[in-house]
Amino acid sequence: MEQIFKSTRGGEKRIKSSQGILKGISSDGGLYVPEIFPSLKSDFDKLKGMNYKECAFYILKKYFVDFTDDELKECIDKAYDSKFSSEEIISLAAVENIYFLELYHGKTLAFKDMALSILPHLIKCASDKSENKKEIVILTATSGDTGKAALEGFANVNGIKIIVFYPEKGISEVQKRQMQTQEGKNTFVIGVNGNFDDAQRAIKEVLNDDEFKNLLEKNDYMFSSANSINIGRLIPQIVYYVYSYFKLLRENRIDSGEEINIVVPTGNFGNILAAYYSKKMGLPIDKLICASNENNVLTDFINTGIYDCERNFLITNSPSMDILISSNLERFLYDISGQDSKVINKLMKDLKENSKYEINDYMKSNMKDLYGDFANDNEVLKGIKEIYEECNYLIDTHTSVGYMVYKKYKEKTGDNKKTIIASTASPFKFTKSINDALELSDENDEFKLIKELSEIIKIEIPKGVKDLEDKEKIHNEICNKDEIKNVIKNILKA
Numbered sequence: 001m002e003q004i005f006k007s008t009r010g011g012e013k014r015i016k017s018s019q020g021i022l023k024g025i026s027s028d029g030g031l032y033v034p035e036i037f038p039s040l041k042s043d044f045d046k047l048k049g050m051n052y053k054e055c056a057f058y059i060l061k062k063y064f065v066d067f068t069d070d071e072l073k074e075c076i077d078k079a080y081d082s083k084f085s086s087e088e089i090i091s092l093a094a095v096e097n098i099y100f101l102e103l104y105h106g107k108t109l110a111f112k113d114m115a116l117s118i119l120p121h122l123i124k125c126a127s128d129k130s131e132n133k134k135e136i137v138i139l140t141a142t143s144g145d146t147g148k149a150a151l152e153g154f155a156n157v158n159g160i161k162i163i164v165f166y167p168e169k170g171i172s173e174v175q176k177r178q179m180q181t182q183e184g185k186n187t188f189v190i191g192v193n194g195n196f197d198d199a200q201r202a203i204k205e206v207l208n209d210d211e212f213k214n215l216l217e218k219n220d221y222m223f224s225s226a227n228s229i230n231i232g233r234l235i236p237q238i239v240y241y242v243y244s245y246f247k248l249l250r251e252n253r254i255d256s257g258e259e260i261n262i263v264v265p266t267g268n269f270g271n272i273l274a275a276y277y278s279k280k281m282g283l284p285i286d287k288l289i290c291a292s293n294e295n296n297v298l299t300d301f302i303n304t305g306i307y308d309c310e311r312n313f314l315i316t317n318s319p320s321m322d323i324l325i326s327s328n329l330e331r332f333l334y335d336i337s338g339q340d341s342k343v344i345n346k347l348m349k350d351l352k353e354n355s356k357y358e359i360n361d362y363m364k365s366n367m368k369d370l371y372g373d374f375a376n377d378n379e380v381l382k383g384i385k386e387i388y389e390e391c392n393y394l395i396d397t398h399t400s401v402g403y404m405v406y407k408k409y410k411e412k413t414g415d416n417k418k419t420i421i422a423s424t425a426s427p428f429k430f431t432k433s434i435n436d437a438l439e440l441s442d443e444n445d446e447f448k449l450i451k452e453l454s455e456i457i458k459i460e461i462p463k464g465v466k467d468l469e470d471k472e473k474i475h476n477e478i479c480n481k482d483e484i485k486n487v488i489k490n491i492l493k494a
């Protein structure tokens with residue numbers, strides 16, 4: 001049987017991967033999912049000998065079957081090159097029986113780089129394959145990390161323009177400066193007076209405005225998405241789980257067939273879903289531990305089967321996980337329902353109408369591999385301090401959510417299996433919180449603080465923030481949310 005993608009809501013024909021990558025989301029509102037989860041089992045020996053790029057090719061080839069070998073290899077080569085500060089693309093840091101899977105050695109210092117380095121090349125290639133003559137426009141509102149990673153990924157890719165709106169309020173100084181200094185003729189960055197929700201809502205309105213869509217069609221543009229619902233982002237995330245398992249095996253840190261646990265600090269449920277997919281492919285994983293901050297909708301869902309986002313949105317010190325609607329959960333629901341799109345339609349209708357749904361007993365019984373808990377801001381700071389002082393290892397706030405939830409899990413269950421914790425951002429991206437945890441300096445200016453901390457803790461400042469303060473601010477435009485549509489029109493000269 002050949003791999004093909006279908007919608008979780010069942011309202012659309014099955015489509016090729018290249019079409020799924022181009023469209024982003026299905027026209028019935030559902031998400032694309034693969035029909036088959038190919039088994040890794042007969043290739044364990046081969047996988048043990050692969051480097052990151054070879055492993056990426058192996059996985060991508062199983063899902064994106066309508067791409068040629070050469071096309072996939074070209075995308076992989078362009079994505080995973082010297083943009084990454086570590087030649088191995090990822091690192092595994094051993095701290096007792098924990099392995100921190102450092103996914104932040106890309107340009108923007110967060111795990112989003114892992115997938116957003118390759119997505120633009122997959123979109124470009126899919127567009128060429130479908131003989132699309134229109135120029136692609138990527139439109140994104142960002143709460144911080146996605147925007148910059150997308151800008152870096154799409155900068156100077158031919159035939160694509162990228163427009164990012166960030167909220168003037170609510171992102172860190174480093175995040176803002178990273179975007180304002182973005183180079184590339186095809187990149188456009190605009191601040192919005194308001195918070196992330198305002199920017200996000202305004203963009204959704206633009207994308208659903210028929211008159212606007214027609215205008216763009218007439219001018220030979222098509223919109224696409226860099227959001228984490230795109231299968232071109234999801235599938236490349238499977239790679240690092242598979243790669244790190246076989247790296248542990250190669251380095252004799254685990255035995256052949258030994259089961260491990262994986263902990264993922266979670267927001268939109270994309271990263272942990274990739275880990276779940278790798279388990280479905282036969283990677284020896286026992287528990288998937290879903291770690292949330294105080295926006296703990298997922299913790300409650302995993303423990304009760306009820307998803308209820310009727311609650312206050314909290315701003316925490318792990319801002320990239322401040323989210324109440326985890327879009328990628330729909331793919332997980334589809335899987336545990338036995339791929340029943342009728343059930344999914346009902347649940348998503350409940351969510352839309354009542355901000356709430358409850359899954360049935362059959363689905364609950366299929367959730368046993370998933371464990372959920374959360375950590376609050378104070379615990380997060382405690383975790384950073386503890387692991388720095390006891391093990392001389394520095395983690396960021398998001399990773400600390402994972403670490404604290406893992407500690408709770410271990411205490412409760414006594415499970416001593418070797419465990420991978422996904423480390424999703426460099427501590428230098430969230431220096432203020434690191435300083436809150438370690439109390440090393442009275443400095444308030446974020447850039448000065450970065451320099452001070454780097455000297456005190458004797459870790460070199462990563463390239464992505466080092467020269468930021470002196471870089472030219474290229475993008476200075478700020479608009480009100482009701483001006484967004486006109487700003488886009490001006491950029492596209494439509």
Ligand SMILES: *Cc1c(COP(=O)(O)O)cnc(C)c1O
Pocket residue numbers: 110111112145146228265266267268269270271272320321398424425
């Ligand atoms: C996006 C992000 C997350 C959450 O990942 P999801 O795939 O949305 O669950 C966690 N940590 C950091 C640093 C992020 O940028």
